Amino acid sequence: MADQFYLFIQQLFNGFTLGSAYALIxxxxxxxxxxxxxxxxxxxxxYMISSYIGFxxxxxxxxxxxxxxxxxxxxxxxxxxxxxxVYGFSIERVAYRPVRGQNRLIALISxxxxxxxLQNYVRVGQSSRDIAMPPLVEGGWTFGNPDGFEATLTYMxxxxxxxxxAAMIALTxxxxxxxMGRACRACSEDLGMxxxxxxxxxxxxxxxxxxxAAMAAVAGVLLGTFYGVINPYVGFILxxxxxxxxxxxxxxxxxGAMLGGMLLGIAEAMTAGYLSAEYKxxxxxxxxxxxxxxxxYGILGKPxxxxx
Amino acid sequence: xxxxxxxxxxVSTAYGKVQALEDVSLEVNEGxxxxxxxxxxxxxxxxxxxxxxxxxxxxxxxxxxxxxxxxKPTSEIMRNGIAIVPEGRRIFSRMTVEENLNMGGFFTSKxxxxxxxxxVFRLFPRLEERFDQRGGTMSGGEQQMVAIARxxxxxxxxLLLDEPSLGxxxxxxxxxxxxIEQLRAQGMTIFLVEQNANQALKLADRGYVLENGKIVxxxxxxxxxxxxxxxxxxxxG
Numbered sequence: 001m002a003d004q005f006y007l008f009i010q011q012l013f014n015g016f017t018l019g020s021a022y023a024l025i026x027x028x029x030x031x032x033x034x035x036x037x038x039x040x041x042x043x044x045x046x047y048m049i050s051s052y053i054g055f056x057x058x059x060x061x062x063x064x065x066x067x068x069x070x071x072x073x074x075x076x077x078x079x080x081x082x083x084x085x086v087y088g089f090s091i092e093r094v095a096y097r098p099v100r101g102q103n104r105l106i107a108l109i110s111x112x113x114x115x116x117x118l119q120n121y122v123r124v125g126q127s128s129r130d131i132a133m134p135p136l137v138e139g140g141w142t143f144g145n146p147d148g149f150e151a152t153l154t155y156m157x158x159x160x161x162x163x164x165x166a167a168m169i170a171l172t173x174x175x176x177x178x179x180m181g182r183a184c185r186a187c188s189e190d191l192g193m194x195x196x197x198x199x200x201x202x203x204x205x206x207x208x209x210x211x212x213a214a215m216a217a218v219a220g221v222l223l224g225t226f227y228g229v230i231n232p233y234v235g236f237i238l239x240x241x242x243x244x245x246x247x248x249x250x251x252x253x254x255x256g257a258m259l260g261g262m263l264l265g266i267a268e269a270m271t272a273g274y275l276s277a278e279y280k281x282x283x284x285x286x287x288x289x290x291x292x293x294x295x296x297y298g299i300l301g302k303p304x305x306x307x308x
Numbered sequence: 309x310x311x312x313x314x315x316x317x318x319v320s321t322a323y324g325k326v327q328a329l330e331d332v333s334l335e336v337n338e339g340x341x342x343x344x345x346x347x348x349x350x351x352x353x354x355x356x357x358x359x360x361x362x363x364x365x366x367x368x369x370x371x372x373x374x375x376x377x378x379x380k381p382t383s384e385i386m387r388n389g390i391a392i393v394p395e396g397r398r399i400f401s402r403m404t405v406e407e408n409l410n411m412g413g414f415f416t417s418k419x420x421x422x423x424x425x426x427x428v429f430r431l432f433p434r435l436e437e438r439f440d441q442r443g444g445t446m447s448g449g450e451q452q453m454v455a456i457a458r459x460x461x462x463x464x465x466x467l468l469l470d471e472p473s474l475g476x477x478x479x480x481x482x483x484x485x486x487x488i489e490q491l492r493a494q495g496m497t498i499f500l501v502e503q504n505a506n507q508a509l510k511l512a513d514r515g516y517v518l519e520n521g522k523i524v525x526x527x528x529x530x531x532x533x534x535x536x537x538x539x540x541x542x543x544x545g
Contacts, residue, residue, distance in 0.1 A: 179414060186400050186411045193398040196360060198387035198462065199414050 006144035006151040011273035012266065017157050017226065019265020020164035024219035025242030026249065026257035027171065028088075028212025034188035034252035035208050038104060041111040042091055044239015045118035046213045050084040050220030051230045052126060055133060058225070069136045073159070073225070080217040088213025092206050115236075122232040130231045133224075160222045167218045168258055171211070175254065184208055188252065241268075244288045250301020259299060310337040312374070313466050313497045314359070319368035321351075321358045328354040330521045331368070336466070341488070341498040343508040343529065345542055346518035352501045353395050355518065356470050360392060361385050372466070387415055391464035395471050397455040401444025405435055405454055408443055412458030420463055428457040431487055449480035456487065467491065469500045473507070485511060505542035509533045517542075 025047050032040045054076040061075050095114045099106045140154035175181035186194045187204045195201045224230050241264065249260025267287060268280040275283075291298060314336040321329040328351045336342045346352050358365045359372075361382040370378045377385050386392070391412070400408050409428070413421045429436045432453040438446065443454055452472060459467060469488070473481040485507055491498060502508035509515050512529035517538060525538065532538050 179410065182403070182407050182410055183414065185403060185407075189400045189402055190398055192362065193394065193400075194411065195362070195382045196386055196392050196394060197411055197414060197458070198383050199411070200383045 002145055003149040006149045007273065009144075010149075010151040011269045013151070013153055013157055014273070015266030015269030016262070017160055017265070018268060019262035020160055021219040021223045021238065021261075022242045022245040022265050023258045023261025024164060024167065024215045025238065026246040026261045027168075027215045027254060028209075029243050029246040030249070030251055030254060030257040031184070031188075031208050031212050033246070034254075035184065035191070035205055036096075036100065036107075038096070038107045039111065039243065040091075040096075040209070040212070041108070041239070042095070042114035042118055043212065043216060044235035044237075044242070045115050045122075046084060046087055046091070046235070047216040047220045047238060047242075048230070048232060048235030049087055049118065049122060050080045050213075050217035051224035051234065052122060052131075053080040053083050053217070054221035054224050055131060055230060058133065058136070072136055073221070076221050076225075077163075077218065080221045081214045084213045084217035084220070085210040088209040088211075088216075089206050091213075092209040096209075097202065097205075115239075119232050119236070126232065128232055130229050132229050135228060136225050156226055160226060163218060163222060167215060171215065171254065174211075180204075180207065184211075241284060244284055247288060247298055248291050250298025253298070253300045253302075256298055256300035263299075310339070312336070313338050313372065314499065315371040316355075316359075317369040317371070319355075319358060319365045319370060321354055321363055321365045323354075323363065328521055329358060329365070332518075332521070332523055333368075334516050334523060334526070336497060336499050338497055339492075339495050340513045341492050341500060341511055343500045343502055343512035343515045344518055345502055345505040345508060345515060345532075345538075347541070348503070350518045351521040352503075352518055353470055354521075356392070356468055356499070356501055359385075359468070360390075389462075389465035390468065391459035391462050391466075392468040393452075393455045393459045393470060393472055395474070397451050399443040399451050399454045399458065402442060404440050404442055405446075406439050408454050408458050409435075409461050413461030416462055421461065424461050424463055428460050431460075431490065432457055449476050449483070452476060452480070452484060456484070460491075464496070466497045466499065469498065469502075471501060471503060473502065473504045481507070505538070506533075509538075 025043065028043045028046070029040060032038065057076040057079045058072050061072055066072060091114055095110045096107055099110050135156065137156040137159060140152050142150050142152050144150040175185055183194065183199050183204050184207065187201055191201055194204070242261065245260040245264040246257045248264060249256030249258070264284055264287065268284055271280045271283040312335050316332050316334045319329055319332045320327065332355060344352055344355065357363065359370055361380055365378055369376055372388070372390065400411065409425065413424060416424060434450060435453055435457055438450065443451060446454065456472065472484050476484070481504070488498060488500065488511060500508055500512065509529045509532050515527065515529050515532045516523050517525035517532070525532065527535065
């Protein structure tokens with residue numbers, strides 16, 4: 001009985017960690033969708049690039065003799081967030097702005113093209129092999145039955161949760177308290193009207209891409225170091241899952257993306273723990289189908305109102 | 309000699325092949341209320357939006373404060389002392405009253421912002437009570453107040469109003485027109501587009517009549533009010 005409980009706790013830990021990553025990446029999908037109504041299919045690749053940047057920075061710092069995990073993670077985080085935001089900003093400028101205002105399908109195809117381009121661009125630069133890295137933060141707390149199942153809460157998990165929560169609080173404060181953040185929300189409600197208030201909506205759109213990329217970078221550095229292995233293709237499936245999370249929570253809604261990400265992460269962890277790890281994708285995409293059938297606007301989304 | 313704030317010079321605008329405005333010329337002088345009346349689909353909103361650069365006029369020129377603004381991007385035009393209360397209000401319904409006003413005063417300096425806020429609270433005490441309420445949960449009249457207040461937050465020189473009385477109860481319409489009167493007393497230049505010709509003409513210094521995208525008449529508000537053709541077409545005989 002107690003074993004069952006600790007097993008459950010362990011799955012919950014796994015779920016929160018995975019969910020943190022889904023939630024952070026889902027924010028990028030949901031914000032971009034909210035503002036220009038397009039799915040940025042290159043967003044998973046942005047995550048992947050941030051993982052690489054994080055790895056490179058950590059490796060470089062280690063070579064310079066830095067061995068404090070705190071400094072390594074902070075350094076990787078700062079550089080990855082900055083550079084990845086630049087990627088997000090530039091991707092919008094190069095691949096989406098020129099086709100904006102035309103048929104939505106064109107932007108979608110442009111996004112898929114961007115995704116393939118980024119994957120191969122990293123593959124050429126970094127080779128397609130897995131890159132591995134030793135864990136930065138070791139150890140953790142163990143509790144449970146020493147003779148039966150023991151649940152472990154590694155310190156790295158705690159680091160991930162704390163940073164994820166901090167990033168989400170920062171984002172929430174940004175969109176509710178600052179002028180720029182409020183302008184992002186204004187744009188997502190009525191782009192034309194925001195423009196009529198004199199606000200440069202092109203800049204706000206690019207800013208939204210940059211913020212989404214920064215959130216993905218937080219996930220990229222944390223998850224990259226947590227799992228310890230990356231390759232140029234990690235962004236694809238994770239991006240799809242995060243997109244599922246965004247739809248689950250209600251696409252266009254930022255709290256929805258956070259909630260959807262967590263739910264999806266927990267659902268997958270429970271499936272892996274109690275059913276079989278092979279079924280976790282079945283469960284997450286099955287969940288997507290169910291949501292689309294019974295609540296197409298997601299858990300926290302609002303039904304689209306036809307303007308008259 | 310009064311100064312011309314806004315000037316349309318032979319402006320034509322089209323949506324694809326549909327000609328919405330044809331060879332429109334008009335002028336709005338400093339401190340005036342000028343109204344544009346016309347039937348549904350005559351091109352009133354198009355005329356206002358051509359001024360804002362969305363859509364861009366096909367031919368002709370638009371001047372604001374003596375400077376040509378044709379071809380400039382919308383956000384640039386609207387940053388220089390022009391504010392609009394658009395058709396259908398278009399307030400941000402998922403944002404609070406405060407946030408809506410905040411967006412209207414995006415480029416206003418801190419002191420001017422506080423001053424403007426006090427001013428709109430005097431005009432619409434209701435907004436102070438509802439400061440933290442979401443726009444979408446308010447009544448139509450209150451939403452119109454938010455839309456006007458939002459426009460005023462940028463301390464505009466020229467205020468564009470597109471059918472501010474549309475869909476509102478008579479008593480609320482009365483209030484809105486009283487506010488417009490007060491704004492005039494403050495020296496604001498107002499360009500008012502209205503279907504409610506009777507009230508608009510009573511208020512306005514001058515009026516233009518738009519028919520099928522063309523200006524067909526132009527006179528003082530009082531003269532238009534007693535004009536036979538205008539009475540027949542827009543004031544119900």
